Amino acid sequence: MTVLVCGGAGYIGSHTVRELLDKGREVVVADSLVTGHRKAVDERASFYWGDLSDEAFLDVVFRENDIDAVIDFAAFSIVGESVTNPVKYFENNIGSTLCLLKKMNEYGVKHIVFSSTAAVYGEPEVVPITESDRTLPTNPYGESKLCVEKILKWFDNAYSLKYAVLRYFNAAGAHISGKIGEDHKPETHLIPIILDVALGKRDKISIFGDDYPTDDGTCVRDYIHVSDLARAHILALDKIMAENISVTYNLGNGNGFSVKEVIETARRVTGKEIPCDIAERRAGDPSVLIASSDKLTRELGFEPEFNTLEKIIETAWKWHSTHPDGYKDR
Ligand code: UDP
Numbered sequence: 001m002t003v004l005v006c007g008g009a010g011y012i013g014s015h016t017v018r019e020l021l022d023k024g025r026e027v028v029v030a031d032s033l034v035t036g037h038r039k040a041v042d043e044r045a046s047f048y049w050g051d052l053s054d055e056a057f058l059d060v061v062f063r064e065n066d067i068d069a070v071i072d073f074a075a076f077s078i079v080g081e082s083v084t085n086p087v088k089y090f091e092n093n094i095g096s097t098l099c100l101l102k103k104m105n106e107y108g109v110k111h112i113v114f115s116s117t118a119a120v121y122g123e124p125e126v127v128p129i130t131e132s133d134r135t136l137p138t139n140p141y142g143e144s145k146l147c148v149e150k151i152l153k154w155f156d157n158a159y160s161l162k163y164a165v166l167r168y169f170n171a172a173g174a175h176i177s178g179k180i181g182e183d184h185k186p187e188t189h190l191i192p193i194i195l196d197v198a199l200g201k202r203d204k205i206s207i208f209g210d211d212y213p214t215d216d217g218t219c220v221r222d223y224i225h226v227s228d229l230a231r232a233h234i235l236a237l238d239k240i241m242a243e244n245i246s247v248t249y250n251l252g253n254g255n256g257f258s259v260k261e262v263i264e265t266a267r268r269v270t271g272k273e274i275p276c277d278i279a280e281r282r283a284g285d286p287s288v289l290i291a292s293s294d295k296l297t298r299e300l301g302f303e304p305e306f307n308t309l310e311k312i313i314e315t316a317w318k319w320h321s322t323h324p325d326g327y328k329d330r
Contacts, residue, residue, distance in 0.1 A: 002026040002066055003237070004109075006052055006100060007073030008045065009036025011182050012115065012171055016071060016230040018042050018180070023234060028065045030058075031074065037327040040180050052096035055103065062107040069111040069241060070104060071233055072097060075144070078188055079119065079284055082141035093144035098151060105159050112152070113164045113237050118222075118250070118289050120146045120167060127256070128292035131167070131248050139284045152246070162246045164236035169222035169252035169291045171229055173312040174319030181319030182226075183326030191223075191313065194263055195320040198272040205274065207259050209281035212288075218259035220288040222252035225306030225315065235300040252291025253304050262309065269313045270321075 003020055007013040008029030013036065020027050027045040030052065041047050046065070050057035052074050061067075075093045076082070082089040097114075104112065119142030120135045137143040155161040172191050174181030182192050196202045210217040232251050240247060257265070267274050296302045306312050 001068045002028060004028045004030060004061065004065070004067045004070045005073065006030050006070065007036065007075065009033060009038060009041050010073055011184070012226055012229055013073035014040035014042070014180050015175055015226045016073070016233050017045050018175065019227065019230040019234060021045060028061065028067065030061050035076070035184070037183060039327045052100050055099060058100065058103040062103055067107065067109050069237055070100070070109060071113040071237065072100060073115045075115065077141060079139050079141050080188065080282070082144070083139050083284060086140035089140045089144045094147050097148050101151065101155055101161070105155070105161065110160065111162050111237065111241050113166060113233050114148060114152060116145045116149055116165045116167045117142060118167055118169045118252070118291065120149065123286045124289065127288050127290045128254060129250065129290065130292045131250055131295055138286070149248070156246050162240045162244055164240050164246070165248040166233065166236060167248070167250050168229060169224055169250065169289060171226050172223045173225040173227070173306060173315040175227060176315060178318040178322055181316065181323065190259060190262060191266070191316050192320065194266045194274060195270070195316060197274050198266060198270040198317070199320060199324050201324065203275065205263060205276045206279035207276055208279055208285060210278045214258055214287055216258050216260045219285055220256040220258050220290065222254065222256055222290045223309060223312055224251060224253050225304060225312045228304040228306055232296065232300065232302050235302055239300060247299070249296045249300070250291035250293060251296065252293050253307065254291055254293040256288060256290040257309055265309045266313050269310060269317055
């Protein structure tokens, strides 16, 4: 089976490419390299450099390969930037996915796994969050993903395109080999920033708000290892292809950790002091985001391999301490 992985040079995409190849699937990667890294793409995959909004580019990819299914990671994903520059997020995250879906239809490819996000829920009414809970995004990033979820529903209705929507909670960690990992520029995510402090690349980590209604006042998130996420994509793809159905799953561990707990764990894992201070709240941050992973476990038999925060941070530390400048260039 040949899988087209759009955004396969990015953080979660590159881990999924590896997982697919290790399971004997053929993989074609399409990536614009605007945020992804060529070096992150496994040599066993074929690589196409281009933009998903470019129909001629997609024609080449679909014509030259016998694609059976698509996994789509290609998107911008910085929440704060989406608030100040919504055009960029709607144009790219909705526009280019729509173009991809049109081409899939044209070439008779009927199955897609789509990266969505916990940001579609906005501020949750209850935690843990289940897939049927209200969706009310509080930023354009989440809104752009929710729009695509709705587009997928109408493509299924009109063209029998079957999809798995995967709503990620906080992806973290790195491949066990230490060869690929997280490298965003600029970096905005908690764990890589904490590890930059451990490496001496930053002076301190600023905790964005300690007056939230949580046990220690800092925000609580559900961290899931990137290789566990990657495995879940393959399980979901196999399910929608075998049963010819469309599904939506939360992808989380079902456990919440506060920002302070993450810093404490990183101190234990790295043996470094990791100074911190308290800063203003970051706009648009819900206080608690924890997934109910019941549906995922029940329907896909999914069990996370990296089931503690220690294990997740250990793999991230292995990557960051051996690649302090990430992939260096694209
Ligand atoms: N966070 C923080 N300091 C930082 C970066 C993040 O306190 O320098 C907090 C952020 O407010 C959130 C949590 O860490 O509560 C996780 O943030 P991240 O950006 O990693 O993921 P998000 O939850 O926004 O998807």
